[in-house]
Amino acid sequence: MDVAILLSVFIGGLVLGIPVAITLGLSSLAYILVAGIPPVVMPQKMYAGMDVFVLLSIPGFILAGNLMNQGGITGRIIRFANALVGWIRGGLGLTNIAASMLFGGITGTAVADAASIGGVMIPGMKKAGYPGDFSAAVTAASSTVGPIIPPSVPMIIVGALSGISVGQMFLAGAVPGILMGVAMMVTAYVIARKRNFPRQDWLGAREVGRSFAGAFWALAMTFLIIYGLLSGLATPTETAVVASVYAFFVGAFIYRELPLRKVPGIIIDSAISAAGILALVGFANVFGWILVSERIPQAIADGVLAVTDNRILVILLINLLLLFVGMFMETIAALIILFVPLLSLAEAVGIEPLHFATFAVLNLIIGLTTPPVGVCLFVCAGIARLPLMPVIVAIMPFLLSNLLVLLMVSYIPALATWLPSLLTP
Secondary structure, three states: OOHHHHHOOOOOHHHOOOOHHHHHHHHHHHHHHOOOOOOOOOHHHHHHEEEEEEEEEEEEEHHHHHHHHHHHHHHHHHHHHHHHHHHOOOHHHHHHHHHHHHHHHOOOOOOHHHHHHHHHHHHHHHOOOOOOOHHHHHHHHHHHHOOOOOOOOHHHHHHHHOOOHHHHOOOOHHHHHHHHHHHHHHHHHHHHHHHHHHOOOOOHHHHHHHHHHHHHHHHOOOOOHHHHHOOOOOOHHHHHHHHHHHHHHHHHHHOOOOOHHHHHHHHHHHHHHHHHHHHHHHHHHHHHHHHHHOOHHHHHHHHHHHOOOOOOHHHHHHHHHHHHHHOOHHHHHHHHHHHHHHHHHHHHHHOOOHHHHHHHHHHHHHHOOOOOOOHHHHHHHHHOOOHHHHHHHHHHHHHHHHHHHHHHHOOOHHHHHHHHHEEEE
């Protein structure tokens, strides 16, 4: 009965469109009141979920990304990506994807990527003769690369939940992220050839060099983050602080496009975004504690193992579950609620934790572009000023290419584990 109240309030909140964090809080509070548990347990469990040192890196990386974005990074990265691939048929679509791959290594969040790249590329693509639905779809799809290529906020959450090194998580996402980008580029090129999209003139090697020089300081930020983590010179939290200072210096004194008067506003906006994420973490931790106390995760694991203990089938079932959950639930909330119990199931059939963590995050990130709660779809459709349905139809080929990469990462562990084993002792 108590669990029925929990799930009813939770599902009802999602159906009504209440924000996920509030839905998690309301459903958890309803359970606590009905079960006769002292309400003081709720803030205690919320604090326990947020009181993890590595989570302090999230505000730092958000601030660093916002500073770089306001400091002129978006235009420079788009110019560099356009110089590289803009001359191919459908080149602005390829530029969009390449820019997202480069930009994702700075922000670590898909929504920031979709809003920043989309705000420039979608109007530009429409003006150049590309259909609006394709322009929005390719932007939404490519934005999912951001949380895979390091740094990555979901990867930080996974590290906090599992004890896996955040540096290893960052490295594990690099190869899958590149594969996603390449697969989407191939998809965009095939569509461009079939629909005869426009192409631009080759701008020459000199333009490639000039655009790279302009984007160098922005791209170097990813190297700074990875080097800081792998060298042992800094923790993820310290690396995030260094990245924020670096982003401020580059935007204000090298690119000179970050007015000092805007910095307080950027800090406030970053703090609000980080507070929203940490509130979500806190409420999700209460919800997850309730599920664990009711032994629901154990029941799910036992139910799956009762059906099959075949590793291939278990991976398939986990993927289907996470893809389904990702269609309705925000990525971080889903990770906090489902990651630990599913990790136990994965380990029971011999799946390495780092490998599982990588394809679990990849699953839920793809959910950012699947209806009905595909946040990036809403952002890009809004920028393109289109109804949601044409964008959903246009994004289907890109979803298929991302699902293909997901299957590869799920069944070829080396795609996730090779780079961390190579670069970490």
